[in-house]
Amino acid sequence: MQITHIKQEINFTDALMARINELLSHYPADKKKSALLPVLHEVQDAHDNWLSIALQDKVAEILEIKPVEVYEVVTFYTMYNQKPIGKYMFEFCRTSCCAIRGAEDLMEYTCEKLGIKEGETTPDGMFTVVGVECLGACGYAPMLQIGDYYREHLTKEKMDELIEECKAGKIDLHNQDHYTE
Missing domain, CATH: 3.40.30.10 (Glutaredoxin)
Incomplete structure (x- = not known):
């Protein structure tokens, strides 16, 4: 099995970071992982409706969790796209x-x-x-x-x-x- 990785521009604008911080404010500081689903939605929406591995890694970094914890969620839910999709x-x-x-x-x-x-x-x-x-x-x-x-x-x-x-x-x-x- 061959796995192809597609490059994706990662752009965490000030507006996106403000939205992520607003989402994080709804959870205790030591429970950032609780915001994972809504943060993934915001990040996906801001990045052409898909989440590359590099983008998932950045979400893990922001939430201070292991990348595998993000991968598990992205691969489980069909609402997260792991490759570019049509308009x-x-x-x-x-x-x-x-x-x-x-x-x-x-x-x-x-x-x-x-x-x-x-x-x-x-x-x-x-x-x-x-x-x-x-x-x-x-x-x-x-x-x-x-x-x-x-x-x-x-x-x-x-x-x-x-x-x-x-x-x-x-x-x-x-x-x-x-x-x-």
Whole structure:
């Protein structure tokens, strides 16, 4: 097995450090590790939505913990990305309710349409497709998460529309108005 390490620019701006310090202020000084998840979110958001090993090492340094303690968390949770991802990451729920309602077929359809396999990113860096565990919206199956928002009751037609909206730049990952059914 070959492991490729991709270089990532590490940039802890004053604003990012201020946010990390604000998060740390919610925990006792000797319990910095308690802030690990929210700190990882902030750091990932500030670094193109992924966490290189060097970036994880820097988080460990800031929290005064061993790097392996960060690696364990990053490799366990699917919300942390260990490699560059597309501008739009389609995270298909594939647990029971969504699977029964055809999520696997929709994910396969989407991958075929984009010319990639699950876990891959399109050559233009626009899309990544992954399967994830339960997203907690079983009543809306099949569904996916894009950014911080859900798209629910999916069909092939709805996937076609979503892909076209993304290509046209109509999807603002920071504006929930675009993520209603």
